[in-house]
Amino acid sequence: MAANDVRVKAEDLKRFMKAVFEKAGFTPDGAEAQADVLVWANLRGVDSHGAQRISWYLELVDKGHMKPRPNIQIQKETPATLLIDADFAPGPVVTVLAMRKVIEKARNVGIGWAVIRNTLHQGAMGYYSLMAAKEGMAGISIVCNPPNTAPHGARAAGVHNSPIAICVPGKRHRPLMLDMATSVAARGKLDVAEDKGISIPLGWALDKDGKPTTDPKAAAVLLPAGGGKGSGLAMMFECLTSLFVGNPLLTPVFQGKPGAQVHRQNSVVAAIDIATFTDLEQYKANADEIVEGIKALPTAEGFTEVLVPGEPEDRVQEERSRSGIPLPEGTFLKLKKASERFGVPLPAGL
Amino acid sequence: MAANDVRVKAEDLKRFMKAVFEKAGFTPDGAEAQADVLVWANLRGVDSHGAQRISWYLELVDKGHMKPRPNIQIQKETPATLLIDADFAPGPVVTVLAMRKVIEKARNVGIGWAVIRNTLHQGAMGYYSLMAAKEGMAGISIVCNPPNTAPHGARAAGVHNSPIAICVPGKRHRPLMLDMATSVAARGKLDVAEDKGISIPLGWALDKDGKPTTDPKAAAVLLPAGGGKGSGLAMMFECLTSLFVGNPLLTPVFQGKPGAQVHRQNSVVAAIDIATFTDLEQYKANADEIVEGIKALPTAEGFTEVLVPGEPEDRVQEERSRSGIPLPEGTFLKLKKASERFGVPLPAGL
Numbered sequence: 001m002a003a004n005d006v007r008v009k010a011e012d013l014k015r016f017m018k019a020v021f022e023k024a025g026f027t028p029d030g031a032e033a034q035a036d037v038l039v040w041a042n043l044r045g046v047d048s049h050g051a052q053r054i055s056w057y058l059e060l061v062d063k064g065h066m067k068p069r070p071n072i073q074i075q076k077e078t079p080a081t082l083l084i085d086a087d088f089a090p091g092p093v094v095t096v097l098a099m100r101k102v103i104e105k106a107r108n109v110g111i112g113w114a115v116i117r118n119t120l121h122q123g124a125m126g127y128y129s130l131m132a133a134k135e136g137m138a139g140i141s142i143v144c145n146p147p148n149t150a151p152h153g154a155r156a157a158g159v160h161n162s163p164i165a166i167c168v169p170g171k172r173h174r175p176l177m178l179d180m181a182t183s184v185a186a187r188g189k190l191d192v193a194e195d196k197g198i199s200i201p202l203g204w205a206l207d208k209d210g211k212p213t214t215d216p217k218a219a220a221v222l223l224p225a226g227g228g229k230g231s232g233l234a235m236m237f238e239c240l241t242s243l244f245v246g247n248p249l250l251t252p253v254f255q256g257k258p259g260a261q262v263h264r265q266n267s268v269v270a271a272i273d274i275a276t277f278t279d280l281e282q283y284k285a286n287a288d289e290i291v292e293g294i295k296a297l298p299t300a301e302g303f304t305e306v307l308v309p310g311e312p313e314d315r316v317q318e319e320r321s322r323s324g325i326p327l328p329e330g331t332f333l334k335l336k337k338a339s340e341r342f343g344v345p346l347p348a349g350l
Numbered sequence: 351m352a353a354n355d356v357r358v359k360a361e362d363l364k365r366f367m368k369a370v371f372e373k374a375g376f377t378p379d380g381a382e383a384q385a386d387v388l389v390w391a392n393l394r395g396v397d398s399h400g401a402q403r404i405s406w407y408l409e410l411v412d413k414g415h416m417k418p419r420p421n422i423q424i425q426k427e428t429p430a431t432l433l434i435d436a437d438f439a440p441g442p443v444v445t446v447l448a449m450r451k452v453i454e455k456a457r458n459v460g461i462g463w464a465v466i467r468n469t470l471h472q473g474a475m476g477y478y479s480l481m482a483a484k485e486g487m488a489g490i491s492i493v494c495n496p497p498n499t500a501p502h503g504a505r506a507a508g509v510h511n512s513p514i515a516i517c518v519p520g521k522r523h524r525p526l527m528l529d530m531a532t533s534v535a536a537r538g539k540l541d542v543a544e545d546k547g548i549s550i551p552l553g554w555a556l557d558k559d560g561k562p563t564t565d566p567k568a569a570a571v572l573l574p575a576g577g578g579k580g581s582g583l584a585m586m587f588e589c590l591t592s593l594f595v596g597n598p599l600l601t602p603v604f605q606g607k608p609g610a611q612v613h614r615q616n617s618v619v620a621a622i623d624i625a626t627f628t629d630l631e632q633y634k635a636n637a638d639e640i641v642e643g644i645k646a647l648p649t650a651e652g653f654t655e656v657l658v659p660g661e662p663e664d665r666v667q668e669e670r671s672r673s674g675i676p677l678p679e680g681t682f683l684k685l686k687k688a689s690e691r692f693g694v695p696l697p698a699g700l
Contacts, residue, residue, distance in 0.1 A: 076627055080430035081460030083627050110431030111463045115627060138590055153656040154647035166586040168593070176589060178582040210648060226575030232528040232659035235640060236516040239526060240488055243518070243636050246628040251636065254643030277426055277433050277465060278596040286593050286601065290585060293604030297504035298560060306503040309582035 006332060007324035012347035013051060014039040016335070020054065021090075023342035024061050025068035030093040037092040041124040042325045045316030048188025049124040052331040054338055057090065057121070065262065066090055066120045072097065080105055082114035083245060088264065091122030095141075095269060099128045102271045103135050110276035116267040117245035126179035126310070129167035132271035133175040136280045140270040141165045144234075144241045146249050146261050149183045150221050151235065152228035155210025157221045159234035159250060161186065162241075167310075169274075171284035173291050177310030182230040182237070183222035190216045195330070242266040324349075356682060357674030362697035363401060364389040366685070370404065371440075373692035374411050375418035380443040387442040391474040392675045395666030398538025399474040402681040404688050407440065407471070415612065416440055416470045422447065430455055432464035433595060438614065441472030445491075445619060449478045452621045453485050460626035466617040467595035476529035476660075479517035482621040483525040486630045490620040491515045494584075494591045496599050496611050499533045500571050501585065502578035505560025507571045509584035509600060511536065512591075517660075519624075521634035523641050527660030532580040532587070533572035540566045545680070592616040674699075 014035045021031035034057070042050030060066035070089035074082055082101055086094040094116055102112025122128075125141040132139025142164045147157040161183030169175050185204045193200045194216040202212055205219035213219055224230030242249045245266050252260035274283045291308050299306055320326075327335070332350065339346045364385045371381035384407070392400030410416035420439035424432055432451055436444040444466055452462025472478070475491040482489025492514045497507040511533030519525050535554045543550045544566040552562055555569035563569055574580030592599045595616050602610035624633045641658050649656055670676075677685070682700065689696045 078458075078460040078626060081622075081626060108428075109459065110428040111461060113461045113622065138594075150650065151644050151647065151656060151658070153650055153653040154644065155650040156647045158644045158647045158656075166583075166590070168586070168589045176586065178586045180579045180582060182579075184576070206650075210650065225579045226534070228657075228659060229530045229532075229575045230579070232530060233516075235644065235659065236518070236526070236528045238640060239518045239637060240516070240622075243633050243640075244488075244622070244624065244627045246632060246636075248636050248639065251639040251643055254639070254646065272431075272463065272590075272594070274594065276428060276431060277594045282596060283593050286596075286598050287589060289598065289601040289604070290588060290593075293601055294501050294504065294508045294585065296604065297501065297506045297508045300500065300503055300505040300556075300560065303503040306501060306508075307578075308501070309578060309585065 005326035005328055006350060007326050008347045008349055009324050010039050010043055010321065012349070013042065013325055016339075016344060016347040017051065017054065019344040020338045020342055021068070023344060024058055026090065026093070027069060030068065030090065033092040033096045034090050037123040037127050039325070040127050043317045043320050044124070044313040045320070046124050046188070046313065047331070048186065048191060051327070052334055053121070053123070055334040058338065060120055060263070070094070079109050080111055080113060082112070084114055084116045086116050086119035089119050091119050091265065092127075094119050095122050095128050095267065096131070099131045099139070099269045099271065102269055103132055103137060106132075106137055106271040106273040106276070111270065111272045113268065113270045115241060115244045116269070117247050119265050119267060120263065122265060122267060124179065125163050125165035126167060126177050128269050129165040129179070130175055130177065133167040133169045135271070136169060136275060137271040137273050139165070139167045140268070140272075142237050142241055142268040144238045144249055144266050145263065147253050148187065148222055149224055149231060149234060150206060151231040152224055155206055155221070158254070159224070159231050159238065161222050161224070162234045162237040164233070164237065168287055169284050170287045170291065171281070173288045174310070174314050176287055176291065176308065177313070179310070182225055182234040184225050184230070185222070187222065190219050241268050355676035355678055356700060357676050358697045358699055359674050360389050360393055360671065362699070363392065363675055366689070366694060366697040367401065367404065369694040370688045370692055371418070373694060374408055376440065376443070377419060380418065380440060383442040383446045384440050387473040387477050389675070390477050393667045393670050394474070394663040395670070396474050396538075396663065397681070398536065398541060401677070402684055403471070403473070405684040408688060410470055410613070420444070429459050430461055430463060432462070434464055434466045436466050436469035439469050441469050441615065442477075444469050445472050445478050445617065446481070449481045449489070449619045449621065452619055453482055453487060456482075456487055456621040456623040456626070461620065461622045463618065463620045465591060465594045466619070467597050469615050469617060470613065472615060472617060474529065475513050475515035476517060476527050478619050479515040479529070480525055480527065483517040483519045485621070486519060486625060487621040487623050489515070489517045490618070492587050492591055492618040494588045494599055494616050495613065497603050498537065498572055499574055499581060499584060500556060501581040502574055505556055505571070508604070509574070509581050509588065511572050511574070512584045512587040514583070514587065518637055519634050520637045520641065521631070523638045524660070524664050526637055526641065526658065527663070529660070532575055532584040534575050534580070535572070537572065540569050591618050
C-alpha cells in the first residue's frame with residue numbers, strides 16, 4: 001500500500017457501492033449482494049476483486065453484456081440439484097441465490113449441488129463457499145471462463161485458470177478457506193505487477209507468441225500451477241460446469257466463433273451438511289486441530305512461519321476491519337467517476 | 351520396461367489375482383473387485399498400483415490390518431448421501447460398492463455423495479470415477495491417508511498427497527480422466543527411481559531432516575504440487591473426507607498418538623448424473639471437442655504434442671490390452687511367492 005492511500009470504512013464503501021449499483025439498475029437486493037462481495041474481497045486484501053472492478057462492471061452493464069435485472073430461471077431441479085440459467089446476471093446476484101438454495105437442499109438431503117449458466121464475473125469465489133461454512137457446512141465453488149491459460153505442453157490458451165474455493169467451519173479458528181486459481185498466479189497479480197512497474201517471475205506467463213516472459217505487460221497467456229495438474233483440473237472444471245449446462249466456453253474459442261472471447265462464466269456451487277454425517281461441534285474442533293498441527297510444523301528454509309490457506313487474508317481482514325480499506329489513487333478515481341455519473345456522494349473520508 | 355520382462359494377458363493375471371485373494375479369505379465378489387482394480391492399473395501403466403502390491407496386501411491381511419471379510423455398514427443415508435463404515439475393508443471391496451450406490455442415487459436425485467471411513471488402500475482412484483463415466487455421469491473420487499507431504503512452508507509431513515480423480519464420458523474419445531496426486535510426484539515415481547538407481551529431480555522431496563534431496567532412497571517427505579495450492583487442496587480434502595467421518599488422519603500424527611501412522615484411508619466417491627442436467631449425447635460430443643481443441647494447440651518448447659490428462663495411460667492401455675502386461679522380475683517374484691503359498695498356479699506364460 002502506498003503511503004498516501006486514503007482509507008475508507010468497509011461499511012461506508014459498501015453503502016456507496018450499493019447506491020451506485022442501484023442507480024445502475026440493480027434491484028436493492030442485487031446491489032446489496034454485489035457490493036458485499038466486492039467489499040469482502042477488499043477487506044481480505046484481494047483488491048483485484050474489490051472496489052476497483054466498479055468501472056468494469058458499469059461498462060458491462062452499459063454494453064448490455066451484464067443485465068442488472070436478469071430473468072434468473074431454475075430450469076431443472078431435484079431434491080439435491082439445481083440448474084440455474086443466470087440470464088447474464090451480475091455474478092453475486094445469482095450466486096448468492098444459488099448458494100442459499102443449495103444450503104437449503106443440503107439441510108434436507110445432506111448435499112446441494114447447483115450449476116449456473118451464463119453469469120458474469122462472480123468475484124472472489126471464497127465468499128460463496130464461506131456462506132456454507134457459516135451454516136455448518138462445507139462449501140465448494142468452481143468457475144469457468146473463456147480460456148486464458150496454456151494447457152501443459154501448449155503455448156497458447158486452452159483452458160481457463162478456473163478457480164476453486166473450498167471452505168469449512170472451525171471452532172476457535174476462522175473457517176478454513178482455500179480459494180485458488182489453477183494457474184501459477186492469478187491475472188490480478190500480473191495487473192498489480194504492471195501497476196507497480198515491476199517484472200514477474202519466469203514461469204508465470206507466456207507472451208502472445210508463446211514465449212516465456214517476465215514483463216507483465218507482455219503476458220498474454222497464464223501458465224498452469226503444477227504443470228498438467230493445474231491445467232488438468234481446469235479442463236475437468238469446464239466439464240463439471242460449462243458442459244453440465246450445455247454452454248461450452250473453451251470450444252467456441254478453439255473454433256474461432258465470433259464473440260467466443262466475450263466475458264461470461266459458468267459455475268458450480270455446492271454445500272455439504274456436516275451434521276448429516278457427524279457431530280458438527282466435534283467437526284469444528286477437529287478442523288482447528290488440523291490448523292494448529294500444520295502451523296506447529298518446523299518451517300522450511302526461507303520461511304519463518306507455516307501459513308495455512310486463507311490465513312494471510314484472515315490477517316488482512318482483521319487489520320482492515322479495524323483500520324479501514326486503503327484505496328490506491330486509481331481505485332479512488334474510479335469511485336469518483338461513478339459518484340459523479342450517478343450523483344452518489346463518495347464514502348465518508350474520501 | 352526391461353527387455354527381459356515377461357508379459358501376461360490381463361485376463362490371466364486377473365484370474366490369478368482373484369484366486370489368490372479368495373484363498374486369502376476374500377469373498378468371490380471382493381476378490382473380483384480387488385483383482386480388477388489392480389489389473390486395470392497395470393493395463394494403464396500405473397504399475398505402482400498394480401499386481402506388485404499383492405505382497406503388501408497379503409501382509410496387511412496377515413497383520414490383521416485389512417479384513418478380507420469386513421462388516422461394511424451404511425451408518426447414515428439420505429436420498430443423496432451415504433456414510434459408510436468400511437471396517438478396514440480392502441479398498442476396492444468397499445469403494446466399488448460405494449460407487450455403485452452413489453450412481454444409483456445420482457440416477458434418482460442428480461447426485462450421489464458417499465464418504466467412507468477406515469478403508470485400506472483403494473488403488474488407482476480413477477477406476478471408481480470411471481465407473482460413473484461409464485454410466486453417463488461425472489465421477490469424483492478423493493482419498494486421504496496419514497501425512498506424507500510437507501505443507502507449503504514446512505519441512506515435515508503435515509498433509510497426505512491426497513489424490514483426486516475426476517472422470518467424464520466422451521463420445522468418440524475415451525472418457526476424459528484426471529487422476530492426480532496433490533504432490534509434485536506420487537510416491538510410486540520415487541520407488542521406480544529407487545528401483546532403477548537413478549536420482550529424482552530437485553523439488554520432488556525432502557530428506558528426514560527436511561533438506562531437499564535428489565536421492566530417492568533418502569526421500570522422506572514429498573513436496574506439494576504448485577506449493578500452497580497442492581498442500582491447500584490436500585488439507586481441504588482431509589476436511590471433506592476424514593473429518594466428515596469423524597476419523598482424522600493428520601491430527602493423530604501431529605499429536606504423536608501410537609499407531610497414528612498405520613495405513614488406513616478415508617475417502618469420498620461421488621457421481622453426478624449428466625442426463626439430470628443436460629442432453630447426454632451432446633455432453634459427450636462437447637467433451638470430445640475439448641480434447642480435440644486442446645490437442646490442436648501449438649506446442650510449447652520441448653514438446654512435440656499436447657497430451658490431455660489420461661491420454662498417456664489410454665495409450666498404454668491400448669498397447670497392453672493387445673500385447674499383455676509386462677512384469678518386471680520383482681513383481682514376478684511376488685506373484686510366484688503368492689502362487690506357492692496358496693497353491694494357485696501362476697498365470698499362463700509365467
